[in-house]
Amino acid sequence: MHIHPAAAVTGALLGLSALVLSATAAQAAPARDQPGNPVTVSHRGASAYAPENTLASIDKAAALRIAWVENDVQRTQDGKLVIMHDTTLNRTTNVETLFPSRAPWKISDFTLAEIQKLDAGSWFNRKFAGERVPTLGRYLNRVEHNHQKLLMEVKAPELYPDIERQTLNELDNAGWLDREHLKSRLILQSFSADSLKNIHRQEADVKTGFLGMPAVADLPAYARFADQINPSHKTVTTAYIAAVHRLKGPHARPLELFTWTVDDGPTAVALARMGADGIITNAPDVVRNALEQKSFGLFIPSFP
Template sequence: MIAAHRGASGDAPENTSAAFEEALAQGADVIELDVRRTADGELVVFHDANLRRTTDATQVFPDRAPWRVRDFTLTELRRLDAGGWNDERFAGQRIPTLDETIDLVGDRARLLLEMKRPSEDEGLVAAVAACLDRHGRGGPLDASGDSGRFVVASIEREYAFRYKELRPEATVAALTVRADTDLAELERIAQYAAFIGTGQARFPQEQVERVQALGLGVLTNTSTAADVREMMPLGIDGVITDHPGRMVTALREERAVWIEVESLEPGCRSSCPVEVQPNKGMNGGKWSGDAQLLVRATGPGDTVEVAFDTGGLGSRNLGLTLGGSPAGGIHQLSLDGEPLGPPVDTYRASVARQTLTFPHLVLAEGAHVLHALVTGRHSSSTGFDLGLDVLELRAAVAK
């Protein structure tokens, strides 16, 4: 089971219609999303407690600090841009309601709904139940016998339990439960939950077996294809990921290769500082392989070269995932001396990623060099940084 984390959040602004449509296009089985309530009791799909990171609320409502979701009506939230922070091509995306999202996804995928901080909103559990009642249930979730279009979950386990009490027929999950959690606690969770989301990328087989012996499904959390390939033979039930398309490919294309660019740092050549930057948490600063290669460029003319090899697997098509930030620059990317299209702007108002694909480019088997030249920066940027996350090499399909 491949669950798209806040939609295809590695390729589109999280928890928006664009991210959900992208996740469906990439082949996700499940759409994971976050649910909160507005000041007038409407259910909206949004992750953070406040609006600053992924909307323009501070500009639209400058006098409404701290810009908490629960302090705004749905009509007010509709005025916000929830996509432009990620990329200007997503400007105008709005915060969707839960009703709208259920209608959008339809029967194309299941929904994994995380109730955000229900301890701070005692009416959230009942409101989610009423919403899902309106949309009905039906259809098998998986071969284990769990049914329904929806899985309802929470990090606050007491409220996942309360939802199960309110709707005994519902499929419920407990989140951020590590696979090595105390056995007594796992036994308590197994009394009401069908799944646990571990928040972990990898763990030993004995932990998988220990959890599954209690009747619990096990979901990992990773955007790294190698993690999925390692864990699948151990019997995990699924993965929650920012890049569902990458995971679909990892399971179905044996010859697909992903190179974590930070692993190439020892051999890179640069005119400016380069460092391996570790993940900063779930709110945007989360890169494949738990890190990215960060080029701390100081101005136009700085360069970096990263050498890699296709691994003797024949000709390849290329994809490149970049990390964006408020300090992003504009870079001309080239491969083996040939430009890879127009310059790329890595400025983002908040930390975000973008994946570039070059379907008409076919890499010959063997060694190659990726080159980046700083040509400038966005007018709002505070620097010239370039974050290099993943090189994707797939069996070539010549165009």
């Protein structure tokens, strides 16, 4: 088959233009797994398959090719930041066995050295015996090593005065407040509007998300300090997502909506069709696979 040289040049230029336009759009758009699909976020890591908020859990997410991981940060008695969801240690460690007389086993009542003696894996499965509660610093290093992105919840900030500044300092020391991370690899979220205001006041370039579902009339006030509104999927409606998207956040981009916690394909697909920007899930492969199939007009149930 003969192709006229002029046509070949024109085709090459059109192809180059398409690549340039695609790259420009990618810089401006939210970091999505696939165009038109919500971001899949591993809740406390791939916590359906490994103990939550551990290095094993984010490693499992990486093995599943999931870029975004979610975690929770809290503070020990001696002022160190650790990764843990509950404000107490007894659900996901053997603290009751090692320290039986120290109920109710609050994180804030234990030093880092004491917490690092705990087994944070056996409760989930014996094959994870010896898994430890990670410090924030160690966790950040592993996320970086895995080339992942981080949605971090500042947990129960009312218990830990000035934890926002301490968290930002650790992020900065680990290199997470540079242009690359701020642009597309880091979001801080909280159920506390005051905590998010503190973060925005101290580091205005950090992307933030409010965990909850403010009334539509109150959304403009939240848009002054939050880039995302992140409610439970059980309360989300198409109209609410549209109301969120009509507003621009503190970085002059449309507000986003990430929703939680979704572990089945049909619900994930329904939320995608409603316009959700992100889906937080314990089973990220199930959600991701369902969303990819939805892109081709198909839905085939996925199972771990």
